[in-house]
Amino acid sequence: MNFSSRHIVVTGGGSGVGAAAASAFAEAGARVTIMGRTEASLVTQGLPFQVCDVTDPASVSTAFGRARAEQGSIDVVIANAGAVESMPFSRMKPDDLNKMLNINLGGVVNTWQSALDDMKARGWGRLITIASTAGLKGYAYVSAYCAAKHGVIGLTRSVALELARTGITANAICPGYIDTPMLQRSINNIVEKTGKKPRDVANTLRSLNPQDRFIQAEEVARSALWLASDEAASINGHALSLSGGEV
Numbered sequence: 001m002n003f004s005s006r007h008i009v010v011t012g013g014g015s016g017v018g019a020a021a022a023s024a025f026a027e028a029g030a031r032v033t034i035m036g037r038t039e040a041s042l043v044t045q046g047l048p049f050q051v052c053d054v055t056d057p058a059s060v061s062t063a064f065g066r067a068r069a070e071q072g073s074i075d076v077v078i079a080n081a082g083a084v085e086s087m088p089f090s091r092m093k094p095d096d097l098n099k100m101l102n103i104n105l106g107g108v109v110n111t112w113q114s115a116l117d118d119m120k121a122r123g124w125g126r127l128i129t130i131a132s133t134a135g136l137k138g139y140a141y142v143s144a145y146c147a148a149k150h151g152v153i154g155l156t157r158s159v160a161l162e163l164a165r166t167g168i169t170a171n172a173i174c175p176g177y178i179d180t181p182m183l184q185r186s187i188n189n190i191v192e193k194t195g196k197k198p199r200d201v202a203n204t205l206r207s208l209n210p211q212d213r214f215i216q217a218e219e220v221a222r223s224a225l226w227l228a229s230d231e232a233a234s235i236n237g238h239a240l241s242l243s244g245g246e247v
Helices: 016-027 039-043 057-071 094-122 143-162 181-194 198-207 217-228
Strands: 007-011 031-036 049-051 076-079 125-130 168-175 239-242
Touching: 007 016, 007 057, 007 094, 016 031, 016 076, 016 125, 016 217, 031 039, 031 057, 039 049, 049 057, 057 094, 076 094, 094 125, 094 143, 094 168, 125 143, 125 217, 143 168, 143 239, 168 217, 181 198, 217 239
Parallel strands: 007 031, 007 076, 031 049, 076 125, 125 168, 168 239
Antiparallel strands: none
């Protein structure tokens, strides 16, 4: 797959899946812009970047405008920025729910909308979001996160239908637990709240995957490459599970 004529924007591009996806597209010849809240993490990737907060529509719009001015109209957007917090449902406050919805669902909306005019003008585009198996099933103690990710799947399916005749597709990639810094933060959080050993927590989370392993960021990146290619032109409104058979 050759993306030499394409400009790809990846949010949450400073680490983990975002960094892996950005690297994969750059290696395939694309012009890549990464975005995130922290300049220090973006700088280390060695790619053009824009600092923005995906929960702020004005911030996202400004960042996309600068990316467009520097590298041309935008062809592919990977809405990867996200966060997870765990707590019992009985203790969840409205602010906790809104925080998960704003970054995990609102962030996708803001990101996709900022690139849509470019795609419509060219009659070609790829809207991709890195969702989660939490958008396909429930998990205990992360009800707000699951609600947000289920919303992302519904958004993806609706947008795909609206744009089906425009040459633009919308798809979601739904990994299980990925071996990234976010996973380590989740393990540390569980250890802190339960007193369990980190190794035992990691083994429990890994066992949710029928293959008994964590998903690798590079696997998610390769899936994004395929969904962004012409070969995936008929894949639209799909939630691609990368979970070893969990869902």
